[in-house]
Amino acid sequence: MSTLVALARAQALAAGRAQPIATVRHLHVHDRPLVLIPLAMAGEANAPLAALLGTDPNSPHLLVVGQPRNRDERFAFTADLAATVVPYLDSFAGETEAVPVDRGRDVRHRFVHAPQVWVPNPGGVDFLRLLGRSTRFRRTDGDYPVPASVPLLGQWLTFLASSAEVPGSALLVNAVQALGLHWATGQSAAEDAHLGSLFAWIIDGAQAAREAEDGPVAGPATDPDFDNRVLAPLITTNSSPQMTEVLRELLMPTWDRMWQSIALLRQWPEGARVGSRWDGDRDAYSAFVTHLHEEGTPQPRHDGAVAAAGRLQRLENAAARYAVQRAFDDPLVMAEHRLTGAAFSGVVTLAKADRIDDTGKRPVLRPRIMVATTETVRVEPGASLTSPARPAQKAKVISVTPTVSGTDVVLELSGGMGRKLVAEPGSVPEIGEQMLLTTLSEAYRPGASLPDPSDTPWTHGGPPLHHGDVSAE
Amino acid sequence: MNQIDGLQDSADGLRGSADRLRGSAPGKRHNARTVAALTGNPGCTRRAVLDAAGVDKVRLAEQIGFPGAFGQSRFALARGNAFEAMLKADDCALLRSTLGAYVGGYEDLGVDEEDTLSARHSRTRAVLASGAEGLLDHPLLTLEVAGQTVFLEPDLITHQTGEQLQVVEIKSFAVIDGQADGASVSAAAVQAAVYVLALRQLLGDDRVSHDVVLVCPENFSMQPVAVVLDVRKQLSTLRRQLSRLASVSTLIDALPDTVSFDLAQPVPALLASIDTLTARYAPECLSTCEMSVYCRQQASGRTAVLGRPVRESLGGIETVDEVLALASGAASPTPAQVEAAALLRAAATLRDEALNR
Numbered sequence: 041m042s043t044l045v046a047l048a049r050a051q052a053l054a055a056g057r058a059q060p061i062a063t064v065r066h067l068h069v070h071d072r073p074l075v076l077i078p079l080a081m082a083g084e085a086n087a088p089l090a091a092l093l094g095t096d097p098n099s100p101h102l103l104v105v106g107q108p109r110n111r112d113e114r115f116a117f118t119a120d121l122a123a124t125v126v127p128y129l130d131s132f133a134g135e136t137e138a139v140p141v142d143r144g145r146d147v148r149h150r151f152v153h154a155p156q157v158w159v160p161n162p163g164g165v166d167f168l169r170l171l172g173r174s175t176r177f178r179r180t181d182g183d184y185p186v187p188a189s190v191p192l193l194g195q196w197l198t199f200l201a202s203s204a205e206v207p208g209s210a211l212l213v214n215a216v217q218a219l220g221l222h223w224a225t226g227q228s229a230a231e232d233a234h235l236g237s238l239f240a241w242i243i244d245g246a247q248a249a250r251e252a253e254d255g256p257v258a259g260p261a262t263d264p265d266f267d268n269r270v271l272a273p274l275i276t277t278n279s280s281p282q283m284t285e286v287l288r289e290l291l292m293p294t295w296d297r298m299w300q301s302i303a304l305l306r307q308w309p310e311g312a313r314v315g316s317r318w319d320g321d322r323d324a325y326s327a328f329v330t331h332l333h334e335e336g337t338p339q340p341r342h343d344g345a346v347a348a349a350g351r352l353q354r355l356e357n358a359a360a361r362y363a364v365q366r367a368f369d370d371p372l373v374m375a376e377h378r379l380t381g382a383a384f385s386g387v388v389t390l391a392k393a394d395r396i397d398d399t400g401k402r403p404v405l406r407p408r409i410m411v412a413t414t415e416t417v418r419v420e421p422g423a424s425l426t427s428p429a430r431p432a433q434k435a436k437v438i439s440v441t442p443t444v445s446g447t448d449v450v451l452e453l454s455g456g457m458g459r460k461l462v463a464e465p466g467s468v469p470e471i472g473e474q475m476l477l478t479t480l481s482e483a484y485r486p487g488a489s490l491p492d493p494s495d496t497p498w499t500h501g502g503p504p505l506h507h508g509d510v511s512a513e
Numbered sequence: 514m515n516q517i518d519g520l521q522d523s524a525d526g527l528r529g530s531a532d533r534l535r536g537s538a539p540g541k542r543h544n545a546r547t548v549a550a551l552t553g554n555p556g557c558t559r560r561a562v563l564d565a566a567g568v569d570k571v572r573l574a575e576q577i578g579f580p581g582a583f584g585q586s587r588f589a590l591a592r593g594n595a596f597e598a599m600l601k602a603d604d605c606a607l608l609r610s611t612l613g614a615y616v617g618g619y620e621d622l623g624v625d626e627e628d629t630l631s632a633r634h635s636r637t638r639a640v641l642a643s644g645a646e647g648l649l650d651h652p653l654l655t656l657e658v659a660g661q662t663v664f665l666e667p668d669l670i671t672h673q674t675g676e677q678l679q680v681v682e683i684k685s686f687a688v689i690d691g692q693a694d695g696a697s698v699s700a701a702a703v704q705a706a707v708y709v710l711a712l713r714q715l716l717g718d719d720r721v722s723h724d725v726v727l728v729c730p731e732n733f734s735m736q737p738v739a740v741v742l743d744v745r746k747q748l749s750t751l752r753r754q755l756s757r758l759a760s761v762s763t764l765i766d767a768l769p770d771t772v773s774f775d776l777a778q779p780v781p782a783l784l785a786s787i788d789t790l791t792a793r794y795a796p797e798c799l800s801t802c803e804m805s806v807y808c809r810q811q812a813s814g815r816t817a818v819l820g821r822p823v824r825e826s827l828g829g830i831e832t833v834d835e836v837l838a839l840a841s842g843a844a845s846p847t848p849a850q851v852e853a854a855a856l857l858r859a860a861a862t863l864r865d866e867a868l869n870r
């Protein structure tokens with residue numbers, strides 16, 4: 041928890057109202073998202089009880105399992121869920137665009153659009169992951185056959201849930217996290233997990249938030265009291281129509297809040313780098329659609345050693361990139377880094393834009409500037425800094441000198457100034473310009489190379505056995 | 514037998530002053546869960562005294578108008594019971610095959626009732642001391658908590674093999690592909706550690722294994738799977754926290770005579786009694802303590818209600834008003850606050866600059 045966000049929480053508590061902790065939206069908000077609110081049966085391992093879903097705020101589609109402990113009803117529910125969800129997910133696999141790869145020597149194709157599914161909270165994501173796990177290995181033949189759409193839904197849900205682990209991915213979004221990224225409330229993170237309460241802090245304030253705590257839950261777990269008083273008698277007496285009504289009443293407030301949250305976030309201006317992250321999501325979606333059309337094997341229960349290491353590397357890179365991109369997009373997020381000394385803002389007091397370094401084989405353009413700042417500077421000579429205003433340009437720290445009023449930092453610039461020995465106009469900061477410099481860098485970091493899965497060394501379990509995972513439970 | 518009588522005496526002694534606090538209602542007993550919660554927030558006098566006095570905190574909270582949601586779904590209970598019954602059917606056939614414990618007897622010491630306490634405790638000691646191989650269900654254990662001997666509500670099986678005794682806990686949360694819900698597992702581990710500690714106090718450290726066995730349903734079926742958990746870490750935490758707990762008897766003796774938690778009293782009198790006990794509220798209380806909603810209300814305006822990480826980021830300053838005054842420069846910091854105040858001022862300046870751009 042950064043001091044800046046902590047301060048926003050203190051301000052929210054004093055004001056009785058949630059306070060913004062961002063100035064731009066850090067999340068892609070889809071034009072046609074699918075909202076899905078799952079509800080689980082208490083005590084069971086991932087037994088669905090109901091789901092409210094749809095792409096139109098005015099026509100929610102409710103699915104209910106009358107007897108959650110009956111396997112056949114559960115799989116009928118999954119088939120119904122698949123009948124709505126799979127066509128939605130498929131509907132974006134149409135129009136494609138060409139993306140140059142290998143420095144323009146080749147192209148690949150990706151879909152222009154991708155789906156976006158919204159669930160209320162992290163629990164909803166976990167529920168979908170487990171539902172994916174319990175259905176993707178189901179067989180369409182044998183003793184307990186299920187419709188082909190059931191294992192297909194399982195694969196889709198597994199794909200969505202694992203993409204939700206990638207920081208900055210927006211294929212499967214949970215509303216609690218999305219709102220929490222933009223507002224700080226005057227309560228603890230544990231209390232924020234209740235969507236109704238978090239939403240009320242943003243819209244109506246602290247008093248309404250307290251009242252919302254006793255209101256209907258956003259799933260997937262139900263309230264024990266609701267289970268005992270309302271649900272149990274209905275399940276015992278097998279009164280499906282009544283149960284449908286009760287569950288609709290329970291889920292509708294969350295449904296409305298979800299759509300209001302989406303509308304609320306849509307009003308924010310989008311961060312400059314949100315689009316490039318959505319490009320990554322479209323890549324992932326395109327690759328998964330291709331996989332389904334080609335082999336279509338379900339994702340394994342456990343990643344093999346090489347796949348796990350690769351996945352961990354991708355997640356780490358995504359997390360680092362996401363943190364940097366958010367700071368570059370948003371001065372309020374960058375302020376957190378300024379507070380810790382990883383970034384500072386100052387005024388250019390000296391600039392030699394035409395300085396040439398001719399000590400090497402060829403003369404190169406290496407302008408130097410001096411920046412005076414009153415903020416904490418925690419950089420050493422030799423460090424490489426960047427400025428969000430000129431992300432392609434590197435600034436190497438030559439010297440850091442304390443002065444009466446703060447610090448003077450001398451920097452040597454390289455890159456982002458054109459190919460000639462004279463800098464392009466505007467590419468070198470001028471005297472008097474206010475600029476922000478940071479140790480954060482967007483530069484691509486190549487990962488370690490990993491062996492082919494079939495060459496997994498014995499120290500890591502040897503090559504994985506294929507198709508052993510496909511057997512039914 | 515003398516030891517048991519002595520133990521009964523000391524329990525009775527404390528019960529005397531505790532009974533006075535509780536009034537006419539029957540006492541609530543400690544269980545592994547309450548001991549675990551107590552050690553989770555050892556600085557909270559309110560919880561320590563109310564638990565020691567056996568006050569029904571659920572009803573107390575309802576009475577003063579701050580009820581919490583601490584029910585358990587009957588579906589979850591039904592599934593837990595069904596799973597346990599299935600394991601214990603036919604002389605524990607399924608449990609034995611899951612544990613790989615085919616030999617030895619099985620003895621159930623029966624349900625948790627007040628009037629059989631000392632009989633069950635002596636039977637537990639006798640069976641465990643004999644060292645015979647087998648399974649012992651519902652043994653009655655005691656543990657010293659804050660200078661008070663508490664009987665633990667026993668819902669576990671001990672499994673004797675050779676020299677070592679192992680705690681077996683049956684839980685109904687699922688283990689899926691070798692993974693289970695982290696919160697459930699850590700709660701189970703702390704509870705099991707409480708039992709291990711109690712058994713070690715009874716039999717000596719080397720007789721009881723620090724590896725406990727968790728029996729859970731596997732994947733999406735009811736098939737049981739046994740998982741071994743090492744609870745050494747939980748044990749040492751528990752030991753340290755228990756040693757830090759101030760002696761509850763001293764706390765109770767220091768209370769004025771007017772303090773009473775008899776639920777028959779009018780609400781203002783109850784509130785006055787509750788307020789003589791200092792609480793240490795943290796948001797974690799909301800999921801573990803029945804009094805938490807009231808304590809949260811009382812703590813409003815304090816940085817503690819925002820959670821420990823936020824409080825630490827704010828330099829550990831007590832109230833939100835103080836934080837905002839230091840951040841705006843309206844108040845001058847005490848020597849201890851200088852560093853925190855400088856950071857808060859910088860944060861406030863940066864925040865204003867970014868928001869008013």
